[in-house]
Amino acid sequence: MFADKDVLTITDFSREALERLFEETDVILNALTSGKKLDALNGYIMATAFFEPSTRTKMSFQTAMLRLGGACVDLPPEEISSRAKGESLADTIRMLDSYADVIVIRHRLEGAAKFAAEIAEHPVINGGDGTRDHPTQTMIDLYTIKRAHGSIDGLTVGVLGDLKYGRAARSFILGLSIFKPKKIYLISPPQLSCRPEVLHFLEEKGICYEEASTVTKVLPELDVLYVTRIQRERFPDPVEYEKVRGSYVVNELLLKSAKENLAVLHPLPRVDELAYSLDQTSHAWYFKQAYFGVPVRMALLKLILKG
């Protein structure tokens, strides 16, 4: 199911595979919370090649590897590596492939992870490519929902924010389609609405969805609200941005009409779309979600490298 498999896009994974991953995550999480030392990946090396900024993805992958007894090597920033001399991605990947047992890559170009996977003999994990895929973030998101609600099936899920360019949102929507949610609300300003190919995909999968431009009306129905950043830089006119931003701030006042067990998720980093006042409420699942980043990635690395 996972042995030696590349992780490029969430739709490469079946429901059974994701359930197996979640089972393994539960086992690892129990071991972590009971303070047990794990060494399943002792002797293995993971290379991280992040060509774009990252906090959580890179650090949680490195932590995951170290917590399993493995080791990490990291491609240095451009200015002090051979990329400054014009080395191609292909040559960089070939080199990392000869050093490490698994490669995690993040790149601004779409398809970069797939290209790396075609070059490398060892498994390649996509840590985010352009505006397209972020499969391991989706694995964490789905696991968090499972922890919050016990199941993903039958839930009404709102996805709020930049659905056009945000790779976490796009991957999450595709990932939901592997399960049987009751309904997905796609909530965004019209300029940042979900791309047609994603909508076609949901239709082909028979997933019930509806596009909405504000969260207020649909909020009482939601079991999960997945918030992403509305990206100011996507708006050609800052005045337009100021007009819409108010309708995408999730705060306690807004959540007064929410179900008691609504779980609010966010892939982070947040800017001002998610009020700090929510952090202490039972709705706040986003820090747990970030915490699950390590055990989910531990489970993934273990399943890929050890089967």
Next chain:
Amino acid sequence: MEKELKVSKIRNGTVIDHIDAGRALHVLNILGLNGSEGLTIAVVMNVPSSKLGRKDIVKIEGVELRQDQVSKIALIAPSATINIIKDYEVAEKVKVRVPPVIEGLLKCANPNCITNQPREPVKPRFIVRSLRPLRMFCSFCGVELSQEDVIQQLTKGG
């Protein structure tokens, strides 16, 4: 049938039949022919066809097609048949075929696709999803190419 008979037979060369109606000039464009080469060329457009409803036909005297040209024709006329004519007779008849994977012929429309990076050793590759209408998507970035995009690329905007 009568309309086809109005065009005389060629002695040696190629007849491309069952071209989607209105695309004969695109076929000539793909073959790099504009009439100034001095070849005898017959173009028949929008004639009735039992298979396609309407179709175009191109007859070219003295030319045999290369494989790369046949592959390109398949992408704009997926039902086309190519008849090689020798001494007024059909010596060989080939039906074009759109392969499930197309490599190297087309460029991804997404400037942020890895295949558009000049220094990376990667050939653009498309997975064909449907033939009518022709829909394919980039195997690397997933961006879709429509029939119009394909015609535009193969005929360089013509």
